[in-house]
Amino acid sequence: MSTANGSVAWRLVVKDLYLHRWLVVVTLASGIASLLVSGIDKADNVRTGPNLGLLLFITTVVAFGIFVPMTGILKERQDRSQLWVLSLPISPRGYAQAKVWASLIAFLVPWLLLTGIVIVAETLAGRSGGLGVFLVMMTFFLAAFCLLVALVVVTMSEAWAIAGILASNVAVTVFLTKVLTLPGIAGGSGFTPRILTVLALELALIAVALGLALTLPARKKDFV
Amino acid sequence: MSTAAIELREVTKQYRFFTLDKVSLRLEKGLVMGLVGPNGAGKTTTMRILMGLVQPDAGEVEVLGCRIPEEQVRAKWDTGYVGDEMRLFSSATLKWHLDFVRSMFPGWDEAYAGTLLKRFHLRPEQRVKGLSRGEEAKALLLLALARKPKLLVLDEPTSGLDPVARQEVISELMEVMQDEERSILFSSHNTYEVERISDRITFIDRGRVIDSDDKEVFLERWRRVSLGVPDGVTLPTLPGVIDVARSGRVAVVTANAFDPALLPAYEAAGATVHDVQRMTLEEIFVANVMSKRKERGE
Incomplete structure (x- = not known):
């Protein structure tokens, strides 16, 4: 039965990824477009291309990190389709964990691809010196996303989500x-010692956020 | 381990403004129980406790022999639950939902699902956001029924449906009832529906079970007696009588344990029996609720 339970949880993860598919595609397209814009350097004093590209890139990643928990977790509860999912052979705890994994995977797909594209492009261009800072920034976005997922899955509250x-x-x-x-x-x-320290702190924050998101909902007495 | 499809023993759940108070009920396998109560009586809370979505503060719950909430996943494999507030994914099609549930349940009956699609006039390729409330309710029922569950827990499944859609749903449930192995717990405001499909009826009000019995027993033991009462005649207090409404020379007596011996007793006191009427389930429900509230001084 435990395999069957795992199978249901996995199907819920796949279901969420399916429902997020267009959001992932749009994020990837927007992320790649902003990277292309950032490569347009007209050597003007204000570095319009890199600055605009960076702004678009950050906006894309941050917005995606908000959309995933809001549409995948909170909206499902508000739309009452959560009640239907919970009528299937899954416990509230299994449901909450499936939500966390699905959100994480959905976020990691564009996150990994965009990070990978930048690493490859910068390495090929012989500009790998700034990759440490870039990774610090991307890991920060991942940590902020994990914290928001934890907040949403634990509180299941729109007010708390907006505060987050x-x-x-x-x-x-x-x-x-x-x-x-x-x-x-x-x-x-x-990778300077300070960069490595910040990276380690960010990874610790991610671990704590995911730990809370995966365990705290199971302590709730009422899930709907 | 219990042989009942559902068993609740002294289940209590306290909220700030509502308490489900020591609710006990038992549904034998193969039977249909109608759970009838006014708004806020505790029907939905009871059903959510059965599905493991809400944990009781005290008491024991078993569904198909599984302890709830601990073994809810095992119970849910054989339980179809449809709630009034439940919704499907609006951006997905009905076909996607059918495929999703089919992939999960080895016992999914494809032919039956096809029959229900036709009977309910549903189109698999239609997105849920394009379905009417009635169509979505029928789609939810289809998704639960085609799994061939041993137990159906239906929380006001016909609420908000037009009369035709309601009739389609009730007809389907009546067909499902032909399967003697299947149990159904069905809640509704509509006592006419409950009377049509239930073997047993449980009345619930303000968080308490106020009465539970076989439908036929309910209908048999409740009677309304019209009496002519001349001036100066006092009606005796008789066992089984829960209410006497007197207006001038006419009195209407409501009995929840009618005994033909009541009639000569009233006649001996000087009253004349005009009429003895069977009561509808709705009349029984209202009289039951009012008398229990009066008993409790509410």
Whole structure:
């Protein structure tokens, strides 16, 4: 029976990925387009292409990180289709875990592809010095996403989700203006000790967020 | 292990403004139980407890021999649950939902699903967002029925449906009832529907089970007696009588355990028996609720 349970949970993950498919495609297209824009360097003083491309790229990743938990988890509850899913042979705990894994996989598909494209492109162009900073930034977005997923799956509340989105938007601004400009990170070549420290902190944050998201919902007495 | 399809023992669930209070009920395998109660009586909470979606604060719950909520997954393989508030995925088609459920349940009956599609006039390629409320309710029922579950838990499945759609759903349920192995717990405001399909009836009000019995027993033991009562005659208090409504020289007596011996007893007191009427389930339900509330001083 446990295999059957796992099979149902896996089908729920696949179901969510299917329902997210267009969002993933649009995110990938937008991400690639913004990377192309960032490559247009007219050597003007304001570096219009790289700046606009970076802004579009960050907006794409951050927006996708908000859309996935909002449409995949919260909307399913608000639309009452959650009740139908829970009529299938799955426990509320299994359901919540399937939601977390599905959200994570959906986010990781464009995240990995876009990160990979940048790493390959920069390496081929002989500009691999900034990859450490880039990875710090991408891992921050992944951590912010995991925190939002944990908040949504634990609270199942629109008010909390909106508060989380606002907090993560503030955090992105603080991160870009304060953390990425720290000595040892800004203009850092390769993986400096400070970059590695920030990366380790981000990975720890991801582990904590996922741990909470996978365990806390099981403690709830009422799921609908 | 219980042989009942459903068994609740002293189940309590407390919310801020509502308490499901020591609810006990038992549905034997192969029977249909109608759960009847006014809005906010606790029908939906009871059904959600049965499905493991809400955990009781006290009491024991078993569904198809599985302890709930611990063994809910095992129970759910053989239980079809359709709720009034339940919805399908609006952006997906009915075909996608059919494929999704079919892939999960080895016992899925494709031929029966096809029959139900035709009977309910549903088009698999249609997106759920394009379905009317009635069509979506029928689609939900189809998805539950084609799994061939041993137990159906239906929480107001006909709520919000037009009379034709309601008739289609009830007709299908009556056909499902031909399978003597299948049990159904069915809640509804509509006592006419419950009377048509139920073997047993449970009345629930303000979080408490107020009465539960076989439908025929209910209909048999409840009577309304019209009496002519001359001035100066006092009607005796008799066992089985829960209400006496007197207006001038006429009295209407409601009995929840009617005994023909009541009639000579009233006549001996000086009253004249005009009429003895069987009561509809709706009349029984209302009289039952009102008398229990009066008993509790509510």
